[in-house]
Amino acid sequence: MTRGELTDVVSRLGGQAFRAGQIWRWQYKDFATGWDAMSNLPAELRRKLAETLADWEHTATVVEKSGERGGTVKLLLKLADGGMIETVIIPSKERHTVCVSSQVGCAFRCAFCASGTDGLTRSLEAGEIVAQVILAAREIGGRPENVVFMGIGEPFANYDAALKAARLMNDPEGLGIGARKITFSTCGIAPGIKKFAAEPEQFELSVSLHAPEQGLREKLMPVAAGKWEIDELMGTCREYTAETNRIITFEYTLVDGVNSAPSHCDALVRILRGLKCRVNLIPLNPTAHFNGRAPSREICEAFADRLTRAGINTTLRRSKGGGVNASCGQLRATKNKLKIES
Numbered sequence: 001m002t003r004g005e006l007t008d009v010v011s012r013l014g015g016q017a018f019r020a021g022q023i024w025r026w027q028y029k030d031f032a033t034g035w036d037a038m039s040n041l042p043a044e045l046r047r048k049l050a051e052t053l054a055d056w057e058h059t060a061t062v063v064e065k066s067g068e069r070g071g072t073v074k075l076l077l078k079l080a081d082g083g084m085i086e087t088v089i090i091p092s093k094e095r096h097t098v099c100v101s102s103q104v105g106c107a108f109r110c111a112f113c114a115s116g117t118d119g120l121t122r123s124l125e126a127g128e129i130v131a132q133v134i135l136a137a138r139e140i141g142g143r144p145e146n147v148v149f150m151g152i153g154e155p156f157a158n159y160d161a162a163l164k165a166a167r168l169m170n171d172p173e174g175l176g177i178g179a180r181k182i183t184f185s186t187c188g189i190a191p192g193i194k195k196f197a198a199e200p201e202q203f204e205l206s207v208s209l210h211a212p213e214q215g216l217r218e219k220l221m222p223v224a225a226g227k228w229e230i231d232e233l234m235g236t237c238r239e240y241t242a243e244t245n246r247i248i249t250f251e252y253t254l255v256d257g258v259n260s261a262p263s264h265c266d267a268l269v270r271i272l273r274g275l276k277c278r279v280n281l282i283p284l285n286p287t288a289h290f291n292g293r294a295p296s297r298e299i300c301e302a303f304a305d306r307l308t309r310a311g312i313n314t315t316l317r318r319s320k321g322g323g324v325n326a327s328c329g330q331l332r333a334t335k336n337k338l339k340i341e342s
């Protein structure tokens with residue numbers, strides 16, 4: 001709920017408007033996930049809230065945690081209707097990044113992503129997205145600095161809820177996560193990028209590209225077949241940067257023998273030339289769902305050097321989390337598979 005929506009509910013239940021502010025603080029400053037924790041609310045109001053918003057305490061519950069202390073941690077969450085999603089906490093020296101899911105499953109079936117394997121079940125509500133950040137904050141022991149919509153699902157296929165969630169996270173009286181610290185990642189939904197360009201907040205945009213030309217891209221990302229082909233996508237990205245004056249991060253997963261040759265790099269330079277952008281190169285995380293592997297470190301570094309020498313701002317990411325099933329959708333997919341087999 002927005003603060004206005006919450007204030008309306010509290011008023012309907014006979015509470016004074018300032019009670020909404022108290023609930024807001026319990027939720028976003030103390031990361032409370034139950035009404036009983038809100039000790040400064042009158043017991044009667046808590047009882048009415050628990051009755052009226054019966055599902056709130058069950059919005060998302062951690063059912064499994066994997067990872068190591070100080071490293072990437074993946075949470076498997078159960079939703080009120082039994083749906084499963086994942087949230088990943090990625091620590092670095094000075095900050096924590098939380099990777100949130102925006103849907104239960106995904107319709108887009110990108111080749112090296114476990115999330116698309118079983119298709120889309122449903123989109124998440126804004127509260128189910130924000131709840132992931134609150135649960136992650138409880139794990140971390142404080143508010144995370146960055147949020148990325150790179151978990152299960154395509155945020156632009158759940159545009160309104162994802163945007164509402166980002167605005168709630170951005171609220172200075174709530175989590176207060178800076179707009180520039182919240183990144184929407186899309187597999188290339190061109191109409192979503194167009195709409196996003198018109199939003200007043202400075203949220204960041206990341207586009208999963210993974211291939212520099214149409215034929216290869218539609219093999220790796222079926223979303224590119226038929227609609228939102230690479231020319232249209234890149235045209236939309238150029239319009240986005242012109243309209244917003246913001247840069248786009250292009251994600252490019254390096255797969256051995258598939259998209260990591262010097263010729264792919266040169267083709268990538270051609271489509272990115274003159275575009276305000278940076279490229280994130282990610283050596284493929286091993287997944288049972290895709291028959292491929294990461295190129296050698298030398299090939300990855302040569303690809304990164306070639307891009308950099310061509311004037312493209314490039315980062316070569318160290319692959320994090322392969323050991324904890326931390327690639328998008330892997331933990332959920334493993335869990336679903338176990339359920340089917342047991």
Ligand code: SF4
Nearest residue numbers: 106109110113116153
């Ligand atoms: S990469 Fe994103 S859009 Fe593609 S299947 Fe996975 S969750 Fe869906």
